[in-house]
Amino acid sequence: MFAELTGNERVKAALKRMLVSDRLPGALLFTGEEGIGKKLFALEVARALNCRTPKDEEACGVCSSCTRIAKLNYPQRDDAEEWTQIIWTNHPDVGLVVAPKRVLRVEQMRQIEKEANFRPFEGKARVFLIDEADKLNDASANALLKVLEEPPRTSHLILITARPAMLLPTILSRCQMIRFSPLTPAEIETHLTKINLVDKKTARLRARAAGGSMGRALSGDLVTFTSQRKAMLKVLNALVVSDDRAQLLRSAEQLNEAQYKEEFEERLDVLETLIRDAWMLSLGVESSQLVNEDLTPELQEISEKLDSARAGDWILQIEDMREQLIVNINRKVTTDALFLVMAGDVAAQKRPKIR
Ligand SMILES: [Zn+2]
Incomplete structure (x- = not known):
């Protein structure tokens, strides 16, 4: 459920509208600073699409689809080969790619193209997250364009970046951009207190030191x-x-x-x-x-x-x-x-x- 995610109420409302009206675009671009929950929101969209017992088009958060989509199986080793593969969740229709080193590679985009053309194995939609989309180079961006030009109806791509200006105009023009705002100190503080990570005073200091990023507040x-x-x-x-x-x-x-x-x-x-x-x-x-x-x-x-x-x-x-x-x-x-x-x-x- 979107309500469980911290902050960005406007984004929640916009995504919810798209889901309810069944008008979720084939390609979305989530932009905004690091550590403010863009990936969590993207996974939440994937859950909403594949939930077995959705309520008002939102994910229930507890069915077997929802729980499996929540977990990304990142490779355990630093092996570049493994990192160039699609990193699947525990659900066969939802996965993500990240740049193994400095760039997202052509073969990663080709894998996405191939996978996006399959019908969903289990759920209602296949969803692929492309993390750090600013790391597409000309070659991989062009490979991705092939999917963006004619995305299969049952597949959705969600590009994620903190630096949208680095993306080629051809990519930008084919994605609907969703802008995330930095979290407020109060939103961060509430979350830190809720998960009981630190005492109240430290939560307050961390929230204020984080510059709007939950990632920084948690790891800082x-x-x-x-x-x-x-x-x-x-x-x-x-x-x-x-x-x-x-x-x-x-x-x-x-x-x-x-x-x-x-x-x-x-x-x-x-x-x-x-x-x-x-x-x-x-x-x-x-x-x-x-x-x-x-x-x-x-x-x-x-x-x-x-x-x-x-x-x-x-x-x-x-x-x-x-x-x-x-x-x-x-x-x-x-x-x-x-x-x-x-x-x-x-x-x-x-x-x-x-x-
Ligand atoms: Zn569910």
């Missing part, structure tokens, strides 16, 4: 997050309260110690949420609305000296830097430059192209 490393946040709070303090350049450069150094690009980006995310929070406080927003509500006293102190225009400008600088990170740039040079620009040592309009 709170110790790392807390220490990253402490470091980034120092940056903000040095910028706004103490005007301490030495501290800024030390912090730039620390930021650059991030071993991986993801870790570096996480730290930038954290810095951004802190700036936004201080900015919000300076505009008189209630502290319960903050991402880092537990740091209200520290943020309050910063907000009192923070100039709104400056905060807005910083967010732009960070966004700018993020874009430059997509192309290959020297992180160290960029971070030093970013912090100096933020500190006002280099006028933003005259700042050298930081790369």
